[in-house]
Amino acid sequence: MRKRFISTLGLGLLLGGRLWAQSGYxxxxxxxxxxxxxxxxxxxxxxxxxxxxxxxxxxxxxxxxxxxxxxxxxxxxxxxxxxxxxxxxxxxxxxxxxxxxxxxxxxxxxxxxxxxxxxxxxxxxxxxxxxYFAKLKYERSSTARPVDEDRDGRVDEDGPEDLNGDGLITQIRIEDPTGTYRVAKGDPRVLVKADAAKGEQGQYLVYTEGIDNDKDGAFNEDGLGGxxxxxxxxxxxxxxxxxxxxxxxxxxxxxxxxxxxxxxxxxxxxxxxxxxxxxxxxxxxxxxxxxxxxxxxxxxxxxxxxxxxxxxxxxxxxxxxxxxxxxxxxxxxxxxxxxxxxxxxxxxxWMPKDTARAGSPRPAGATPVPGGRPGMGAGRGAAASPALGSEEDVELLKWAKANNIEAFVEWKEIKHPDFPGKKVEVGGLVPFVKWNxxxxxxxxxxxxxxxxxxxxxxxMPEVEIVNVQTETLSPGLNRITVDVHNKGLLPTHSELGNRVKYEDRLKIVATPAKNQKLVSGRTHQLVRTAIAGNGVEQLTWLVSGTGTFTIEASSAPAGSSKVTVNLK
CATH class of the missing domain: 3.40.630.10 (Zn peptidases)
Structure with a gap:
């Protein structure tokens, strides 16, 4: 019995007599x-x-x-x-x-x-x-709320089955002249889509591991949640x-x-x-x-x-x-x-570009099918799981081997009730291995x-009020000019934020003293266009009267700044 630990999954289960150790997830x-x-x-x-x-x-x-x-x-x-x-x-x-x-x-x-x-x-x-931590392990994206995914009046009635008893849901492949998958050039274990435009012929039908429980021609299309x-x-x-x-x-x-x-x-x-x-x-x-x-x-x-x-x-x-x-x-x-x-x-x-070494990233192959669970909802002849679809899966297996990671369940022939008289095998990439x-x-x-x-x-943006200038135009009448400066390197909000009404844009609030009157300029105004990194928005007010005149610039995503001007 081989006692090779599989550090990729952290599953703590037996697979074909081999122990899979927890990896810390x-x-x-x-x-x-x-x-x-x-x-x-x-x-x-x-x-x-x-x-x-x-x-x-x-x-x-x-x-x-x-x-x-x-x-x-x-x-x-x-x-x-x-x-x-x-x-x-x-x-x-x-x-x-x-x-x-x-x-x-x-x-x-x-x-x-x-x-x-x-x-x-x-x-x-x-x-x-x-x-990932359940007794039956497969890549799943669906929430747990029951849903009638195939709209047949029943919920969660056609999920995957563990046909080879290893606790994992991988794939089944069926030898068939109408199949749309062929063997990858770099590794005979890997199956990829045959490209008819390149003269390639398919050899296999491929589905998620399981049976057609509700006999509607689709495999595992209505499992847990949805x-x-x-x-x-x-x-x-x-x-x-x-x-x-x-x-x-x-x-x-x-x-x-x-x-x-x-x-x-x-x-x-x-x-x-x-x-x-x-x-x-x-x-x-x-x-x-x-x-x-x-x-x-x-x-x-x-x-x-x-x-x-x-x-x-x-x-x-x-x-x-x-x-x-x-x-x-x-x-x-x-x-x-x-x-x-x-x-x-x-x-x-992502899996390293150099498959001979571990560390930083580059995942091989296609992304998981939208929705996550491998091939759930795939009917006959439909695309199956995230473990299929690219010659780059060959590189994934090379990387896994170089790093002592078990990444593949070897194909094993089984009897399948939906394919009598056909050669059916269970196997494929280990769930979760591609991204975890x-x-x-x-x-x-x-x-x-x-x-x-x-x-x-x-x-990130950080607003400050700078270059405060006061100019006396006549006794009791002053012009106040300030620069609202974004001293960050990023804008105060996204350009699209100008079109999204919810976006909290930069607000300028001017507060005159009780004996002051605002001749021009506004007490409240929005800077509707984002101030670019190291950008400036200049603002001016005409104020009659003496006392303190307070100016505050604020935006929840960009911070705030406040100054007080004393007018004599």
Missing amino acids: TDQAALTKRLQQLNAQYKNLTSLQSIGKTSTGKDLWVLSVGQGDRGKKPAVVIVANLEGWHLAATELTLQTAEKLLSGASSDSVARLLTSKTFYFLPNLNPDAAAQ IHLNKNFTFEYEPFKPGSGDYPVSELENRALIDWLYENKNVYAILTFGPANNLTEAYKFDPMKANQRVVKGWQAKDVAVNEYVSKLYTATGLKDAPSLPSTKGDFPSWAYYHFGKLSFSTPGW PPVAMLTPAAEKHASFLLSVAKA
Whole structure:
């Protein structure tokens, strides 16, 4: 019996006689304990809050980090694991928070924590993440609320089955001349889509491991739960698509997140750990999408900001990440297009480009199918799981072998009731292996992300009122001129924020003394266009009378400044 430990999964189960050891990923109970310990250890710098619960009663935690009144300081929000299968995102968020707090005694970090706030939300889909720790393990993105996914009047009646008894849901492959999958060139274990345009012929039908319980021709299309959070937000929401729900923001989890964000007006930018990436490679400006009535492309000034922040990101050494576009109905897109905030996203960790070494990132192969659970809802001949679809999976297996990680369940022939007389085999990539390395491999990435967050915080806008000038035009009549300066390197809000009515723009409030009269200028005004990094907005008032004249510039995401002018 081989006793080779599989450090990738942290599952503590038997697979074909081999022991799979825990690798340190945290279930909901351990996550809660870890957050509570952090909050107790750094009680002067943190607060812990549940912003809601899942349908099974699991808390959605937010760890707030900063000095003093955190809700009144410009903030960065870090959101992780809306997918459920992305345990590395949760771990990266926790480790990044820990590293930020452990460095709080240094002068540079301490200064930042007096003026900025960081909100860490490490796991927004704990019910789906629980599948990693369950007896039957498969990649799942759906919330736990029962849903009739195939609209046959029954709920959760056709989930996966463990046909080879290893505790994992992988794939089944069926030899068939009508199949659409072929053997990969670099590794006969890996199956990829056959490209008819290149003269390639398929050899296999491929499905998620299981049977057609309800005999509707589809495999595992109506398993536990059914709504995928990253398909259920309002921007480009697609109704009637599997996993998207009957209407947007139908789930307790994303409703709690949105409500909390709207209540916290100090949020300046959002970083999402997930399967999208605009940090190692910034978005390109597309004037057609950016200028149409329903905006579907980043605005020109926001693209410039994205490029700058991308340079901050890659300067940490976080490079060579895969190209991962946003998907319809996902959170990072909502955060920009409908919430009006600068929204950045990254998988956080990816398989190294050099497969012979471990450490920093680059995941091989296609991203998990939208919705997460491998191939759930796939009918005959349909695409199956996230473990299939790319020759790069060959590189993943090379990397796993070089790092002593068990990443593949060898194909094993079985008898399948839905395919009598056919050769059917069970096997494929181990669930979770593509995006969740051994936890020890995440430490360098967490250090780099902590450094990146500090760089972003340093660059964030910070308003100050400078160059205060008073000019006496006649006895008792004065002109006051000030420059409202953004001494940060980033704008006071996104360009798209000009079009999003909710955005908390910079407000200028002038308060005359009781015996003063404002001849020109306004007591309250908005700076509707964002002040660029190191930019200035000049304002002027004509005031009659003597005494103190107070001017305050403030914006929850950009800070505040106040001056008093004495008129004689």
